[in-house]
Amino acid sequence: xxxxxxxxxxxxxxxxxxxxxxxxxxxxxxxxxxxxxxxxxxxxxxxxxxxxxxxxxxxxxxxxxxxxxxxxxxxxxxxxxxxxxxxxxxxxxxxxxxxxxxxxxxxxxxxxxxxxxxxxxxxxxxxxxxxxxxxxxxxxxxxxxxxxxxxxxxxxxxxxxxxxxxxxxxxxxxxxxxxxxxxxxxxxxxxxxxxxxxxxxxxxxxxxxxxxxxxxxxxxxxxxxxxxxxxxxxxxxxxxxxxxxxxxxxxxxxxxxxxxxxxxxxxxxxxxxxxxxxxxxxxxxxxxxxxxxxxxxxxxxxxxxxxxxxxxxxxxxxxxxxxxxxxxxxxxxxxxxxxxxxxxxxxxxxxxxxxxxxxxxxxxxxxxxxxxxxxxxxxxxx
Numbered sequence: 001x002x003x004x005x006x007x008x009x010x011x012x013x014x015x016x017x018x019x020x021x022x023x024x025x026x027x028x029x030x031x032x033x034x035x036x037x038x039x040x041x042x043x044x045x046x047x048x049x050x051x052x053x054x055x056x057x058x059x060x061x062x063x064x065x066x067x068x069x070x071x072x073x074x075x076x077x078x079x080x081x082x083x084x085x086x087x088x089x090x091x092x093x094x095x096x097x098x099x100x101x102x103x104x105x106x107x108x109x110x111x112x113x114x115x116x117x118x119x120x121x122x123x124x125x126x127x128x129x130x131x132x133x134x135x136x137x138x139x140x141x142x143x144x145x146x147x148x149x150x151x152x153x154x155x156x157x158x159x160x161x162x163x164x165x166x167x168x169x170x171x172x173x174x175x176x177x178x179x180x181x182x183x184x185x186x187x188x189x190x191x192x193x194x195x196x197x198x199x200x201x202x203x204x205x206x207x208x209x210x211x212x213x214x215x216x217x218x219x220x221x222x223x224x225x226x227x228x229x230x231x232x233x234x235x236x237x238x239x240x241x242x243x244x245x246x247x248x249x250x251x252x253x254x255x256x257x258x259x260x261x262x263x264x265x266x267x268x269x270x271x272x273x274x275x276x277x278x279x280x281x282x283x284x285x286x287x288x289x290x291x292x293x294x295x296x297x298x299x300x301x302x303x304x305x306x307x308x309x310x311x312x313x314x315x316x317x318x319x320x321x322x323x324x325x326x327x328x329x330x331x332x333x334x335x336x337x338x339x340x341x342x343x344x345x346x347x348x349x350x351x352x353x354x355x356x357x358x359x360x361x362x363x364x365x366x367x368x369x370x371x372x373x374x375x376x377x378x379x380x381x382x
Contacts, residue, residue, distance in 0.1 A: 004113055005132030007174060010167035011072060011132045012251075014160045017140025018079045019163025022095055023083050023226030024240060025153045029088040033230050037349020039092050040226035041342040047099035047106070055107035055331025059324070064108035065175045071105020072171055072346035074098075076164030082159035107330045110314065121262075128262070129311070134180035134255030141244035141251065149241035157243075204329060207377070208320040211231035211270070213334055214373045215313060221366030222280050222309075223300065223348045224341070225250065228287045231352070237290055245297065250303030250372055257307030265312045273312060279305040284348075284363045288356045295301075332352040 023036050031039070054071075058064050078097035087093040113129060140160070224248055232238050238246065246380040264272035279301055286298030289310035314330075321329030344366070 004109070004174070005129055007072070007127060007167055007171050008133045009136035010163050010170060011075065011136065012081050012141075013136035013140040013163045014167065015075055015102070016137035016247070016251060017144045017160050017244070018082060018098065018157060019225065020244035021148065021153055021156060021229070023224075024230035024243055025082070026088065026091060026226070027230055027233050028153070029085075029091055031088060031230075032349075032354040033227065033234075034231045034346070034349040035088075037224070037227050037345045037347075037352070038226040038342075039095060041345025041349075043096050043099035044224060044345070045338040046096055047102040047344035048334035048341070050100065050103035051107045051331040051338075052335040053326040053331070054104050055329070055334075058108040058111055058166060058327035064112050064327075065179070067108040068105045068112070069168075069171055069175065071101045071103070071108075073168060074101030075160075076101075076168060079164065080158055080161035083154040083156075106334070107327045110318075110330050111326045128259070133310070134251045134258070134267055134307075137251035137254065138248045141248040142290070145241050145244040145248070148244065171198065175267060176239055190247075204321055204325075204332070208317075208329070208333075210373075210377055211316065211320060212336045214370060214377060215333065216375055217366060217370035218277055218337045219309075219337055219340040220344040220347075221277075221363040221370065222305070222344060223284065223287070223340065223363075225344050226314075227345060227352065228283075231288055232295065235290055237295055237372070246299045249296065250299040250306065253300050254302030254307035254310065257304040258311035262307045262315065263314040264313055270316060273316075274371070274378065275373060276305060276308050277371040277374065278344055279308075280370075281364045281367040284356070284360045288352070288359060344359035 006113045022040065026036050026039065058067055075098050078094050078101060078299075081097075082094045085094060101152060141161070143159065144156035147159055194342065229243050229247070232243050232246070233240065263274055283298055283302050283305065286301060289295055289298070316328060317329055317333045345363065348359055351362055
């Protein structure tokens with residue numbers, strides 16, 4: 001469990017460090033708010049939707065380690081390449097490439113983590129993982145902030161090659177030490193689904209699909225940080241070097257929120273997620289302000305919502321799908337998640353070009369609908 005956390009820490013150091021300044025960096029290459037919204041939303045969609053293929057691949061091959069290592073390698077190469085980009089389209093390819101690496105590795109990694117966490121509780125395990133992630137997600141943006149202040153965005157991206165290389169070394173050592181994480185899960189191993197059972201492999205409970213609908217709605221009204229950072233850059237709300245520090249603060253709150261929501265989930269289940277639409281609805285009111293104080297507060301709220309998204313929502317999936325189809329289940333769940341985030345980011349980016357008020361109205365209405373969709377899940381649980 002700790003080994004997975006160390007790899008996740010180093011991985012987040014790299015790609016969260018880069019993501020903390022992607023929005024402002026794209027702006028320096030001529031991107032508009034709509035372009036930043038579409039590009040970063042597309043990146044998240046790639047990271048999530050392509051798991052629809054990588055998840056079943058992990059289930060079929062029963063070889064999660066090679067898939068996980070390949071995904072990390074793609075990310076660790078794509079991020080430093082941002083330092084060499086000169087044109088907008090080159091930067092876009094690197095941004096999407098980094099997210100593609102996450103798509104490759106995530107279902108296989110989540111499947112191994114779910115098996116290894118069987119004895120301590122899903123919520124606790126995924127929240128600990130997220131908390132360790134966020135140590136790197138805080139350190140990475142802080143390092144990038146220093147490099148941006150010293151020499152600009154390119155040095156900020158280039159220096160991330162070092163923790164990326166270390167992450168790959170640690171990952172290789174971890175595979176050698178724990179070749180079969182599934183052995184930690186009690187009970188007899190379940191056979192892989194046969195080719196003839198392809199249709200049943202995609203069949204999940206109504207509760208799972210209801211949970212997916214709630215997830216899609218709440219992500220539809222949730223802006224990527226790149227769009228928020230774009231606002232800070234073009235409106236000159238904060239100096240450029242402070243933007244990654246804002247992101248670091250959000251990631252620190254993310255870690256604390258993940259631990260808290262994981263503890264709550266293990267005790268009351270899905271009911272603990274009822275705060276998520278409320279937090280998401282508050283974000284644009286604060287984060288698209290021109291007041292520095294409200295922007296910092298918005299980072300805290302955005303980070304809290306993100307911590308719940310990245311830990312407890314994933315933990316719930318492990319409990320809603322059969323153990324032998326978790327890779328496929330995560331692939332389906334994250335496809336819904338990613339497509340909704342892509343659509344929402346694009347809409348928020350376009351509406352930002354109209355007015356901040358339009359963004360606020362859109363987000364509040366969508367989160368109200370998400371809350372309405374969530375209530376049947378709570379009633380069924382009772």
